[in-house]
Amino acid sequence: MTASPDFSLYDPRAIEAAVQSQWQSERAFEVTEPGAREDAYYCLTMFPYPSGQLHMGHVRAYTLGDVIGRYQRLKGKQVLQPMGWDAFGLPAENAAIKHGIPPAEWTRANIANMRGQMNALGFAFDWSREFATCDPDYYRWEQWFFIQLYKKGLVYRKSSMVNWDPVDQTVLANEQVIDGKGWRSGAPVERRELPQWNLKITEYAQELLSELDELEGWPESVKSMQRNWIGRSEGVEIDFAVAEHDALAIPAEQRTLTVYTTRPDTLLGATYVAVACEHPLATLAAEGDEALAQFIAECKQVKAAEADLATMDKLGRATGIEAIHPLTGQRLPIWVANFVLMEYGSGAVMSVPGHDQRDWEFARKYALPIVQVIEPAPDAVGDDAHCDLEQAAYTAHGQLINSGDYDGLDFGGAFDAIADALAGKQAGRRTVNYRLRDWGVSRQRYWGCPIPMLFCDACGVVPVAEADLPVELPTEVTFEGVSSPLKAMPEWLQTTCPECGGPATRETDTFDTFMESSWYYARFASPNANSPMVDERATFWTPVDTYVGGIEHAILHLLYARFYHKLMRDAGLLSSDEPFERLLMLGMVLKDGKKMSKSAGDAGNPQKLLEKYGADAVRTAMMFAAPPEQSFEWSEGGVDGQSRFLKRLHQVAQDHLADGLPGPLDTSALSPAATELRRVAHDALARADDDFGRRRQFNTVVSRAHELINAVRGTTVADDNDRAAVHEALRIAVVILSPIAPHLTQVLWEQLGEAGLLAYARWPDHDPAALVLEETTLVVQVNGKVRARITVPSDVDQDAAQAAALADDNVQRFMDGKALRKAIYVPGKLVNLVVG
RNA sequence: GCCUGGGUGGCGAAAUUGGUAGACGCGCCAGACUCAAACUCUGGUUCCCGCGAGGGAGUGUCGGUUCGAUCCCGACCCCAGGUACCA
Numbered sequence: 048m049t050a051s052p053d054f055s056l057y058d059p060r061a062i063e064a065a066v067q068s069q070w071q072s073e074r075a076f077e078v079t080e081p082g083a084r085e086d087a088y089y090c091l092t093m094f095p096y097p098s099g100q101l102h103m104g105h106v107r108a109y110t111l112g113d114v115i116g117r118y119q120r121l122k123g124k125q126v127l128q129p130m131g132w133d134a135f136g137l138p139a140e141n142a143a144i145k146h147g148i149p150p151a152e153w154t155r156a157n158i159a160n161m162r163g164q165m166n167a168l169g170f171a172f173d174w175s176r177e178f179a180t181c182d183p184d185y186y187r188w189e190q191w192f193f194i195q196l197y198k199k200g201l202v203y204r205k206s207s208m209v210n211w212d213p214v215d216q217t218v219l220a221n222e223q224v225i226d227g228k229g230w231r232s233g234a235p236v237e238r239r240e241l242p243q244w245n246l247k248i249t250e251y252a253q254e255l256l257s258e259l260d261e262l263e264g265w266p267e268s269v270k271s272m273q274r275n276w277i278g279r280s281e282g283v284e285i286d287f288a289v290a291e292h293d294a295l296a297i298p299a300e301q302r303t304l305t306v307y308t309t310r311p312d313t314l315l316g317a318t319y320v321a322v323a324c325e326h327p328l329a330t331l332a333a334e335g336d337e338a339l340a341q342f343i344a345e346c347k348q349v350k351a352a353e354a355d356l357a358t359m360d361k362l363g364r365a366t367g368i369e370a371i372h373p374l375t376g377q378r379l380p381i382w383v384a385n386f387v388l389m390e391y392g393s394g395a396v397m398s399v400p401g402h403d404q405r406d407w408e409f410a411r412k413y414a415l416p417i418v419q420v421i422e423p424a425p426d427a428v429g430d431d432a433h434c435d436l437e438q439a440a441y442t443a444h445g446q447l448i449n450s451g452d453y454d455g456l457d458f459g460g461a462f463d464a465i466a467d468a469l470a471g472k473q474a475g476r477r478t479v480n481y482r483l484r485d486w487g488v489s490r491q492r493y494w495g496c497p498i499p500m501l502f503c504d505a506c507g508v509v510p511v512a513e514a515d516l517p518v519e520l521p522t523e524v525t526f527e528g529v530s531s532p533l534k535a536m537p538e539w540l541q542t543t544c545p546e547c548g549g550p551a552t553r554e555t556d557t558f559d560t561f562m563e564s565s566w567y568y569a570r571f572a573s574p575n576a577n578s579p580m581v582d583e584r585a586t587f588w589t590p591v592d593t594y595v596g597g598i599e600h601a602i603l604h605l606l607y608a609r610f611y612h613k614l615m616r617d618a619g620l621l622s623s624d625e626p627f628e629r630l631l632m633l634g635m636v637l638k639d640g641k642k643m644s645k646s647a648g649d650a651g652n653p654q655k656l657l658e659k660y661g662a663d664a665v666r667t668a669m670m671f672a673a674p675p676e677q678s679f680e681w682s683e684g685g686v687d688g689q690s691r692f693l694k695r696l697h698q699v700a701q702d703h704l705a706d707g708l709p710g711p712l713d714t715s716a717l718s719p720a721a722t723e724l725r726r727v728a729h730d731a732l733a734r735a736d737d738d739f740g741r742r743r744q745f746n747t748v749v750s751r752a753h754e755l756i757n758a759v760r761g762t763t764v765a766d767d768n769d770r771a772a773v774h775e776a777l778r779i780a781v782v783i784l785s786p787i788a789p790h791l792t793q794v795l796w797e798q799l800g801e802a803g804l805l806a807y808a809r810w811p812d813h814d815p816a817a818l819v820l821e822e823t824t825l826v827v828q829v830n831g832k833v834r835a836r837i838t839v840p841s842d843v844d845q846d847a848a849q850a851a852a853l854a855d856d857n858v859q860r861f862m863d864g865k866a867l868r869k870a871i872y873v874p875g876k877l878v879n880l881v882v883g
Numbered sequence: 884g885c886c887u888g889g890g891u892g893g894c895g896a897a898a899u900u901g902g903u904a905g906a907c908g909c910g911c912c913a914g915a916c917u918c919a920a921a922c923u924c925u926g927g928u929u930c931c932c933g934c935g936a937g938g939g940a941g942u943g944u945c946g947g948u949u950c951g952a953u954c955c956c957g958a959c960c961c962c963a964g965g966u967a968c969c970a
């Protein structure tokens with residue numbers, strides 16, 4: 048820093064402004080592709096929704112990403128660390144309604160504010176690649192890609208459930224339904240079906256599942272969540288014929304009821320069949336049954352969220368229609384049950400109350416028969432060995448009884464025999480089933496990417512012509528009511544059909560915002576690509592080396608991005624199979640026990656802290672607070688402590704430098720105190736390297752730096768050579784802290800006599816010789832309890848260690864003259880004497 | 884409900900995942916400096932008993948494995964995240 052101001056006092060505001068302007072004028076963090084991929088490092092932290100202000104959850108995530116990026120740069124990598132804005136979404140519409148500001152204007156203002164806060168925090172972003180997903184230049188490619196997928200047959204339209212507010216006449220997000228009522232109208236919501244666009248993610252279910260095994264850089268917990276979400280199971284689809292009914296004419300397409308089960312071995316125990324309240328048979332039965340119609344209407348007054356559906360009281364009602372058991376010909380009543388979901392499988396399930404707990408409870412409640420067809424296997428142990436259908440269903444695999452020819456078979460044998468029997472009667476087939484459902488991408492909202500589809504009276508559904516892309520979202524809008532302003536804009540709504548030239552109407556739904564966040568990492572690599580959506584730079588940079596983000600995205604966002612990556616690969620746009628090599632899933636920053644983005648308010652805003660303490664102190668406090676994967680409750684107290692630490696670091700350096708720069712270090716001529724300081728310094732260096740690179744635990748790096756500075760402060764120097772050891776220790780402290788507190792360390796770096804940007808310095812190697820200790824402390828236990836600590840030479844053998852342990856008075860006291868039965872020696876740690 | 888995590892001093896945490904529980908920091912207490920306070924510096928700080936040496940208990944609860952368990956196993960309690968339209 049030429050003509051540097053006086054930094055002999057720790058003034059974070061002056062230091063941080065000067066260092067930030069230096070980074071800016073040198074364009075320090077703009078990056079281009081190096082010759083070899085191994086010299087490159089793509090470090091990405093999930094881009095934010097521009098809500099207006101950063102909260103401490105953002106500060107944590109972006110600091111962690113920045114620490115990783117800066118560490119990799121010290122390790123010699125060309126680091127790509129981009130930033131942008133996930134700019135479409137619900138809050139902008141809410142703000143528009145509340146404050147009368149158009150969503151685009153509100154969003155742009157928020158972006159400007161948050162970009163300023165990010166810069167004040169000193170993140171090493173390559174801003175030349177910035178974009179917002181609401182830029183037509185970005186979303187046009189999403190529209191283009193959707194049309195490619197449509198042409199490939201990966202897109203289809205189908206009815207699915209939404210929350211309908213009957214007063215506001217609008218669709219509500221799950222979040223907008225509070226206790227079953229619309230958040231604005233207060234009216235009870237209803238589930239309603241609307242036609243929606245869907246992406247066939249289920250065609251990729253097996254690949255999405257299988258490739259989890261290859262993702263070695265992903266946490267097991269996330270892979271496990273995704274596996275369970277995809278939910279592969281092997282079972283049998285069984286066709287139940289629907290019996291003729293005296294009063295109701297069953298239409299041909301409803302004469303077969305297909306159910307899926309993973310337990311065909313229990314088929315002979317099926318005593319009724321349950322269908323969803325939206326099922327056509329339920330609708331049919333309700334025509335002549337006022338009470339059933341009333342029941343179905345009540346069932347629909349539940350929010351369309353799995354958690355609500357799964358925890359509600361299980362209710363049902365008979366339809367009067369019967370199904371015919373495919374093997375026995377027995378007639379089974381068909382019930383409507385509120386827990387059967389139309390969206391899963393066929394909207395019907397066979398019920399085996401003897402061997403399924405939910406069916407058992409339902410059968411008990413409505414006095415339906417419970418038949419036992421499985422008994423514990425002879426070798427069953429524990430709970431599996433007991434069956435008492437008066438108390439609960441028996442759900443373990445066992446041996447068949449009351450099943451005619453199948454009696455005595457075990458689960459596997461019965462599965463095969465019954466599946467074969469059904470197949471022989473054309474009444475069933477083995478299938479692999481996934482819990483994963485196709486991705487519904489339609490949203491009945493204004494502030495999103497317009498879905499590029501048209502409705503033509505003559506041609507039906509027609510995609511927008513590629514030459515007409517992007518379908519721009521009008522931004523000069525006013526929110527009169529709660530419905531989308533697009534519907535009130537005939538000049539936008541009416542267009543011409545690209546196929547017949549006749550009049551056509553635009554789709555007014557917009558895309559789910561997960562569509563934008565599913566490919567932005569590839570766009571960052573080639574931000575100005577203009578045909579097609581990404582170019583060969585995206586192939587160079589992907590997969591992302593480390594992707595940092597909140598654990599709340601462990602399933603949906605990460606699964607959709609993995610899916611999209613494969614779609615882009617199959618379109619020839621990328622060459623890798625997976626988007627993210629290594630995943631760092633951050634725990635939640637909580638405020639009052641809840642995640643920041645939900646409940647923080649002003650308490651979560653870092654602005655005041657930044658003004659009072661500066662970015663380095665806020666960053667250091669955030670890193671020090673907890674390891675990355677752990678959730679924790681944020682409190683501001685810690686910032687004060689880290690600010691004091693940085694001040695001490697600065698002061699120690701000034702005190703040291705007051706006597707000028709020392710000469711070269713001679714490690715063989717140090718005082719004992721300086722030798723010990725070198726041990727602490729090189730230990731801190733080695734551990735910081737491991738913590739940054741392998742362990743990704745940064746709170747302990749800060750602790751180590753504290754210890755190192757405490758050691759420097761406690762070291763009395765004997766001569767100029769000792770001062771050289773202090774100099775080395777300070778240089779090490781500055782390097783290991785630089786990813787965390789990059790501003791102050793840059794200034795100290797120059798004061799210590801180094802030139803140029805510390806960001807581009809090389810991580811020093813530690814000196815293994817400095818770590819060797821001559822003596823070590825061993826713990827002596829008697830029968831596992833600590834009774835003494837002894838100091839021994841580091842290379843002591845078991846006999847000598849044991850002898851030293853036995854020589855201790857307190858040890859003798861607790862041995863109490865008893866015989867030594869066994870001695871365990873852990874070198875460098877302990878001796879455990881087992882007596883008795 | 885289901886899936887995935889988590890629970891350690893007054894507080895945030897550490898213990899490199901079978902070997903000294905509580906490093907480091909916050910807070911608090913005492914002392915130095917000051918007319919005084921703040922800042923800063925020094926010392927103390929898991930709980931209980933003891934003047935002390937030292938002893939006992941202790942990592943959500945209960946049980947197990949082991950010479951030895953915060954760590955492994957079983958059962959349970961509580962909290963958080965996700966649950967397909969918050970992002």
